[in-house]
Amino acid sequence: MQRTSFETMNxxxxxxxxxxxxxxxxxxxxxxFLGVRRFxxxxxxxxxxxxxxNVRLTSLxxxxxxxRVPYQERPLRHEYRLTDKGRDLxxxxxxxxxxxxxxxxxxxxxxxxxxxxxxxxxxxKHTCSTCGEPADRRxxxxxxxxxxxxSDFDRTALVAPT
Amino acid sequence: MQRTSFETMNxxxxxxxxxxxxxxxxxxxxxxFLGVRRFxxxxxxxxxxxxxxNVRLTSLxxxxxxxRVPYQERPLRHEYRLTDKGRDLxxxxxxxxxxxxxxxxxxxxxxxxxxxxxxxxxxxKHTCSTCGEPADRRxxxxxxxxxxxxSDFDRTALVAPT
Numbered sequence: 479m480q481r482t483s484f485e486t487m488n489x490x491x492x493x494x495x496x497x498x499x500x501x502x503x504x505x506x507x508x509x510x511f512l513g514v515r516r517f518x519x520x521x522x523x524x525x526x527x528x529x530x531x532n533v534r535l536t537s538l539x540x541x542x543x544x545x546r547v548p549y550q551e552r553p554l555r556h557e558y559r560l561t562d563k564g565r566d567l568x569x570x571x572x573x574x575x576x577x578x579x580x581x582x583x584x585x586x587x588x589x590x591x592x593x594x595x596x597x598x599x600x601x602x603k604h605t606c607s608t609c610g611e612p613a614d615r616r617x618x619x620x621x622x623x624x625x626x627x628x629s630d631f632d633r634t635a636l637v638a639p640t
Numbered sequence: 641m642q643r644t645s646f647e648t649m650n651x652x653x654x655x656x657x658x659x660x661x662x663x664x665x666x667x668x669x670x671x672x673f674l675g676v677r678r679f680x681x682x683x684x685x686x687x688x689x690x691x692x693x694n695v696r697l698t699s700l701x702x703x704x705x706x707x708r709v710p711y712q713e714r715p716l717r718h719e720y721r722l723t724d725k726g727r728d729l730x731x732x733x734x735x736x737x738x739x740x741x742x743x744x745x746x747x748x749x750x751x752x753x754x755x756x757x758x759x760x761x762x763x764x765k766h767t768c769s770t771c772g773e774p775a776d777r778r779x780x781x782x783x784x785x786x787x788x789x790x791s792d793f794d795r796t797a798l799v800a801p802t
């Protein structure tokens with residue numbers, strides 16, 4: 479199946495997929511959050527070909543999710559670190575993991591995340607940053623935003639609650 | 641680049657990507673949350689070929705994210721509805737959208753989500769479901785879970801804070 483570019487789509491979900499929608503990319507980002515920084519470590523943990531890994535890392539550097547930083551002079555060696563833009567993917571990664579834990583982990587979660595504040599295994603609760611009340615699909619409605627184009631008005635006009 | 645199956649990876653992020661990692665799939669799911677149910681509506685909104693759309697919808701039905709439900713008898717017509725498993729992708733979709741709004745929407749958010757409880761444009765705040773304190777990448781640590789395999793212990797052993 480041909481990969482299409484979503485670059486021209488006026489949709490923030492598509493723009494996120496444009497950067498991280500390729501499967502390996504999100505697993506590289508996962509490992510970067512787990513502290514992995516070096517090419518060989520990514521390679522052995524992911525079991526991915528060096529060629530594909532190189533393409534994906536280069537793409538993640540170009541899109542500003544990772545930065546390539548020298549850690550040794552002679553010979554010159556680089557490592558890959560999450561940028562602020564990359565670190566902001568933590569909620570995407572975490573909600574993906576939680577969905578997988580619930581729906582596709584018959585033997586239980588492979589990884590547990592412990593919350594420092596309470597010492598318990600953490601599950602995210604999503605609330606509204608303004609009022610603090612729970613936020614879920616039933617408690618929101620959508621409308622065209624400041625970056626909407628005319629076709630986005632058609633898009634939201636079609637909308638019915640699910 | 642060859643698509644690899646992540647089915648055998650003991651990782652919930654990979655399992656989520658196994659279901660929704662294909663780009664069109666997440667945009668189909670986005671439109672399903674916006675109330676789209678019929679093949680022709682998905683097709684015209686996504687600007688996707690009927691063949692690719694059919695493959696992706698069939699896959700989403702097989703993985704249990706959508707269900708195919710008759711809505712008309714003569715001639716027989718079906719529509720696609722999110723299942724509980726599909727509706728549980730709302731946080732993944734929403735965190736993707738918020739990331740795209742912040743990092744890849746130079747003209748502003750194409751779509752705004754308004755929170756019923758307060759009437760304000762909603763941004764998610766992530767908290768711990770146990771203690772209610774904020775949850776972010778800095779306030780958690782990971783450890784092998786009940787579904788961990790020996791190699792997962794290696795995986796988490798490598799971990800350093802980012």
